[in-house]
Amino acid sequence: MDEPKEPHYELAASAEAAEASRFDEAPIIGPGYTLGSVTEKISQITLTRSTPRWWFLGFGISFLLLTILLYTISRLILVGVGIWGINIPVGWGFDIINFVWWIGIGHAGTLISAILLLLRQDWRTSINRFAEAMTLFAVAAAGLYPLLHTGRPWFAYWMFPYPNTMGLWPQFRSPLIWDVFAVSTYATVSALFWFIGLIPDFATLRDRARSRSFRFVYGLLAMGWRGSAKHWHRYETAYLLLAGLATPLVLSVHTIVSFDFATSVIPGWHATFFPPYFVAGAVFAGFAMVLTLCIPLRKAFNLEDFITIKHLENMGKVLLATGMIVAYAYGMEAFFAWYSGNEYEMFMIKNRMSGPYALLYWLLILCNVVAVQAMWFKKVRTTPALLFIVAMFVNVGMWLERFVIIVTSLHRDFLPSSWGMYHATRWDWGMFVGTIGLFLTLIFLFVRFLPVISIFEMRTLLPEADVHEEKS
Amino acid sequence: MSRKLPIHGVMGEFEDAREILEAAESAYAAGYRKMDAYSPFPVHGLDEAIGFQRSRLPLIVLIGGLIGGLGGFAMQYFASVIDYPLNIGGKPLNSWPAFIPVTFECAILAAALAAILGMLGLNGLPEPYHPVFHVPRFELASRSHFFLCIEARDPKFDLDEARRFLQSVGAREVTDVPS
Numbered sequence: 001m002d003e004p005k006e007p008h009y010e011l012a013a014s015a016e017a018a019e020a021s022r023f024d025e026a027p028i029i030g031p032g033y034t035l036g037s038v039t040e041k042i043s044q045i046t047l048t049r050s051t052p053r054w055w056f057l058g059f060g061i062s063f064l065l066l067t068i069l070l071y072t073i074s075r076l077i078l079v080g081v082g083i084w085g086i087n088i089p090v091g092w093g094f095d096i097i098n099f100v101w102w103i104g105i106g107h108a109g110t111l112i113s114a115i116l117l118l119l120r121q122d123w124r125t126s127i128n129r130f131a132e133a134m135t136l137f138a139v140a141a142a143g144l145y146p147l148l149h150t151g152r153p154w155f156a157y158w159m160f161p162y163p164n165t166m167g168l169w170p171q172f173r174s175p176l177i178w179d180v181f182a183v184s185t186y187a188t189v190s191a192l193f194w195f196i197g198l199i200p201d202f203a204t205l206r207d208r209a210r211s212r213s214f215r216f217v218y219g220l221l222a223m224g225w226r227g228s229a230k231h232w233h234r235y236e237t238a239y240l241l242l243a244g245l246a247t248p249l250v251l252s253v254h255t256i257v258s259f260d261f262a263t264s265v266i267p268g269w270h271a272t273f274f275p276p277y278f279v280a281g282a283v284f285a286g287f288a289m290v291l292t293l294c295i296p297l298r299k300a301f302n303l304e305d306f307i308t309i310k311h312l313e314n315m316g317k318v319l320l321a322t323g324m325i326v327a328y329a330y331g332m333e334a335f336f337a338w339y340s341g342n343e344y345e346m347f348m349i350k351n352r353m354s355g356p357y358a359l360l361y362w363l364l365i366l367c368n369v370v371a372v373q374a375m376w377f378k379k380v381r382t383t384p385a386l387l388f389i390v391a392m393f394v395n396v397g398m399w400l401e402r403f404v405i406i407v408t409s410l411h412r413d414f415l416p417s418s419w420g421m422y423h424a425t426r427w428d429w430g431m432f433v434g435t436i437g438l439f440l441t442l443i444f445l446f447v448r449f450l451p452v453i454s455i456f457e458m459r460t461l462l463p464e465a466d467v468h469e470e471k472s
Numbered sequence: 473m474s475r476k477l478p479i480h481g482v483m484g485e486f487e488d489a490r491e492i493l494e495a496a497e498s499a500y501a502a503g504y505r506k507m508d509a510y511s512p513f514p515v516h517g518l519d520e521a522i523g524f525q526r527s528r529l530p531l532i533v534l535i536g537g538l539i540g541g542l543g544g545f546a547m548q549y550f551a552s553v554i555d556y557p558l559n560i561g562g563k564p565l566n567s568w569p570a571f572i573p574v575t576f577e578c579a580i581l582a583a584a585l586a587a588i589l590g591m592l593g594l595n596g597l598p599e600p601y602h603p604v605f606h607v608p609r610f611e612l613a614s615r616s617h618f619f620l621c622i623e624a625r626d627p628k629f630d631l632d633e634a635r636r637f638l639q640s641v642g643a644r645e646v647t648d649v650p651s
Contacts, residue, residue, distance in 0.1 A: 035512060035616035161547060169551035178573040185577040189584045196588055200614070204512075207611035223598035226605070227613050229496075230524050231595045232514040237529045238591035242584055245537075249580045256573055459513040467489045467515060 028123045029461050030305025038462065042455045043201075043208050045301050051448065054300065059444040065437020072430040073148065081151045083427040090410045090422035095149040097402040098432055100257055101285065102142035102439075103183065104278070104398065107250050108286020109135025110190060113197070114246035117239075123314055125457045126306040130297065130446070131290050132194045137442040138289070139187045141435040146179065148431075175259040182256040189249055193242050199225050200235075200456040254282045261405070267348040268409035271336060277329040281398060284322035284368070287315050288394035293443065295388045297452065306453055309382050316381035319394065323372035326401075330369065344414060352408045356421065361404050367397025480603035480651040481507075481623035482634040483610070484643025489515045492618035495641040496521035499622060502637060506626035510604065510619040532590040533583050540582020544575040603651045621649060 033041075076083060086093040109131040116124035147153045159180045161170055170177045202222035209215040225231070258278035261269035271277075291312070298307040337349035352361050371393035374380045381387065412419045446452070459465055486492040489511065496509050500523055509518050548571040552558075557565050592598070604610055604621060613619050620643070622634045631648070638646045 039512070039615045161551065167556070169556050172548040172552060172574055173567060173570040175573075178577075181574045181577040185581040188581060192584060192588050196591070200513075204614040207614045223592070224600060224602060225597065225614075226602060226610075227510045227512060228595075229509040229511065229515070229518040229522055231597075232511065233519040233524055234527045234529050234591050234594050236514050237527055238533075238587045241530065241533050241587045245533075245580050245584050245587070249577075249584075252573070252576055252580075259573070456513045465489060465513060465515075467493050467517060 027308055028126070028310050029458070030308065033305070033462060035459050035462060035464065038458050039204060039208075039455055042306075042451050042453050042458065043204055045447070046205060046449060046451050047209055047214070052300070055444065055448060059441065059448075062437050062440035062444055065433055066441045067434075067437075068430050069434025069438055072427050072434055073144075075427065076148055076431075077153070081149065083425060085423050085425045085428050087420060087422065089413065089418055089420045090407055092406050092410060093422055094424050094428040094432055095145045096260075097399070097406050098435060099142050099145035099149075100278075100402045100406075101399050102138045102145075102435065103186075103257060104254065104282035104285040105289045106135040106138035106142065106186075106190070106286065107254060107279070107282035108290050109133070109138075110186075110193075110246050110250040111283055111286065112290070113193065114243040114250065117243045118247060122461060123311050125461055126303075126453050127290065127294060127311060127315075128457070129197065129450075129454045130293065130443075130452050131286075132190065132197065133443065133446045133450075134286075134289060134293060135190050136187075136194055137439045137446075139183070139190060140442070141439050143183060143187065144435060144438075146176075146183075175256065175263050178256045179260060182253045186249060186253045189242070189246055193246060196235075196239065196242065197454060197457075198450065199223065200227065201451045201454060203227065204455055205451070251279055254279045261409075266409050266413055267342070267344040268333075268337075268352070268405065271333070273329065273332060273336075277326070277332075280322050280325035280329065281401060284319065284326050284394060285398035287318050287322065288391040288398070291315050291319070291387055291391035292395060295384045295391075297447065299384075301447075301452065303453065306458065309384075312384060312387055313378070313381040316375045316387055316390075319390070320372060320375035323368060323375070323394070327369040330365065347412070348409060351412055352404060355408065355412070357404065357408050357411075360400050361408070364397050364400035364404055367393045368401060371397070478651065479624050479631070480606075480649040481621045481626075481629070482631065482638060483604065483607055483619050483621040483647050483649050484638035484641070485609060485612075485645045485647075486618040486620065486642070487616075487644060489518075489618060491642055492620055493518055493521055495620050495638070495643065498641050499620065499637070503628050504622050504626055504634075504637075506623040506629070508621050508623065510610070510613040510621070512614055512616055512618075515618075527594065529587070529590050529594060533587045536586025536590070537579045537583030541575055541579030543582070544578025545571055547578075548574060603649050606650050607647050609645065609647070624651070 084093060084095065086095070109128075112124050112131040113128040113135075116128075147156050150156055150159075159170055159177065170180075199222060202218050203225040206215055206218040206222045209218055255275040255278070258274035262271060262274040264270060294307055295312070298304055334349050334353075337345040340346075352358070371390055374386070374390050379386075380390065407422050411422055484495065486495060492509055492511065493515060496507070496518060499507055500521060505523055507522050509515075509522050511518060545568075549566060552567070552571075553565040559565075604619070607619075609617070610619060620638065622629065622638065624631075635646050635648075
C-alpha cells in the first residue's frame with residue numbers, strides 16, 4: 001500500500017520547490033481537478049459500499065477501548081471517586097489533567113475553521129472539516145471528566161441556573177461555574193458550526209447516494225438545501241459571523257480553564273500569565289493532534305492532492321511558533337518564581353525541576369521544547385513520517401505539561417506536614433485509555449459516514465470557481 | 473394559500489460559473505425579477521445579479537448577542553443581589569467583574585444560535601418539498617452544474633418567451649419546472 005505513494009511526494013515536493021522559488025505559491029490542491037471530480041473523489045469515500053479492512057480493524061480496537069471507558073464509568077458510579085488516585089493534598093488528578101488536555105486539543109479545530117477563515121488562509125479548507133470533528137469529539141471526551149469528578153454526575157444539572165425548590169443558585173463568582181458556561185457554550189457552538197458547514201455537503205450526498213435509506217437520511221440532514229443564490233448569501237453571512245463569534249469564544253474557553261488555576265493561591269498556579277500561556281498550549285496541542293490524525297488519513301484515503309505537503313508544512317510552522325511561545329512560558333514560570341522573592345513559589349519551581357516528579361518535568365521539556373525544534377528544518381516539515389513523530393512528542397508533552405502543573409503544584413504547597421504524593425490507579429489509566437477509545441471511535445465513524453473534507457469549499461478553490469478575473 | 477400556478481417556472485442549465493453570472497445579469501436586465509440561481513458553491517456576485525440586495529441576518533445576530541449578554545448579566549445580578557444576597561466580609565453584592573465570563577459566554581451562545589436559526593429561518597429551511605427537485609438533472613446542482621430558474625410568479629413571465637430567453641443567453645438545456 002505504501003509503494004505507489006512515494007514518487008508522488010517527490011513530485012509534489014519538487015513541484016513545490018519550483019513554485020516556492022516564485023514566491024510562496026505552493027499548491028494547496030493538486031492540478032487537473034474539476035468541480036465534478038472533486039465532488040466524486042471526496043463523496044466516494046463516504047458513499048462507497050466497500051468499507052476498507054483497516055477501517056474495521058481501527059474501529060474494532062477503538063471500540064474495545066471505549067468499552068473500557070464504559071466499564072470504568074460504571075465502576076466509578078457504583079463505588080465513587082475513591083477508586084481514583086486523588087487524595088488530599090492532590091485533589092485534582094487525572095480527571096483535571098485529562099480534561100485540560102482534551103479541551104486544549106479541541107481548540108485547534110476552532111482555530112483552523114474560524115480564525116484561519118477570518119485571516120483568509122485558503123489552505124484551511126481541506127483540513128477544517130475533520131479538525132472541527134476532532135474539536136467536537138475532544139470536547140465530548142473532555143466534558144466527561146468534570147462531570148464524573150463531581151462524584152454524583154446525576155446531580156450535574158445543579159451547576160446550571162434553574163429555578164429550584166432549594167431556592168439556590170450556582171456561585172457565579174466561581175471559575176468552576178464559568179467553566180460550565182464556557183465549555184457548554186463551546187460544545188454547542190462547535191457542534192452547530194460543524195453542522196452548518198455540513199449542510200451543502202449533505203445535499204451533495206443526498207443527490208449522489210444510490211441506496212434509498214442513505215438518500216433519506218442525508219436528505220433529512222440536508223433539510224432541503226438546493227444551493228440557491230439567496231441561500232448561499234445568507235449562508236455565507238452566517239458562516240462568517242459564526243467564525244467571528246467562535247474566535248473570541250475559543251480564546252475565552254481556555255482563558256477560563258486557566259482561571260480554574262490562576263484565581264487560586266496555590267504556588268505555581270497563581271500567575272497572571274496563565275490565560276495566554278494556556279491558549280498557546282492549546283493551539284500547540286491541537287495542531288499536533290490534527291497532524292496525528294491527518295497524516296494517516298490522507299494516506300488511507302489517497303487524499304494527497306487535497307491535503308498537500310503545503311498543508312503539512314504550514315501546520316508544522318504553527319507547531320513551531322506555538323511551541324516557542326510555550327517554551328517562553330516555561331521560562332517565565334521559572335523567572336516569576338525567582339523574581340517574586342516568594343519562598344513558596346521558589347520552592348515550587350525547585351521541587352518541579354528536582355523533586356520526585358522531576359523526571360516528568362524534564363521529559364516535558366524534551367517533548368515540548370527540544371523535539372519541536374526539528375520544525376526549523378524544511379526537510380522535517382515536508383516529510384510526513386517525521387512530522388508525525390514530532391506531533392506524537394507534542395501530544396505526550398502537552399499531557400505531561402498538565403500533569404506537571406497540576407500535580408507538582410498541589411503535592412507540596414505550603415506546610416510540609418500536609419505534603420503528599422499522587423499516583424494514578426489502574427482506574428485512572430483505564431478511564432484515560434477509555435476516552436482515547438471514545439475519541440477514536442467517533443473519528444472512525446465520522447470518516448466512514450460523513451465527508452472528511454468540505455466538498456463545497458474545495459470547489460471554491462478551483463480556478464473555474466473564480467468569476468472575477470475577467471470582470472475586474 | 474395563494475392561487476396555485478400550474479408551473480413553477482422555466483429552468484436553464486449552465487456549465488460554468490461565469491456563464492450563469494452573465495445569464496442572470498441579462499435576465500435582470502431583460503426585466504425578470506422573480507428568479508433564482510442554483511450553484512454547487514457560492515458564486516460571488518450571483519446574489520446581486522438576480523436582484524438580491526442584502527440580508528437582515530447581521531441585525532438578527534446583533535440582537536441575539538445583546539439579548540444573551542444582557543440576559544446573562546441580569547440573571548447573575550438577580551441571583552447574587554436580589555434573590556439570594558450573601559454578605560461575605562462586606563464585599564459588594566454586585567461584583568460585576570466576576571460576572572463578565574458568564575455574561576460573555578451567554579452573549580456568544582445567543583448570538584450563535586441567532587445566526588444559525590436566523591439563517592435557516594430566512595432561507596425557509598428545513599423545506600421538505602420544493603418544485604425545482606422535479607427536474608431530473610437538478611441533482612447536478614450539488615455537484616458541478618449551475619441552474620437559473622425564471623419563476624412563473626414573475627409579472628413578466630411568459631412560458632415561451634422565458635424558454636426562448638434562456639436559450640438565447642446560452643443555457644445548455646431548458647426545462648419546464650412543474651409546481
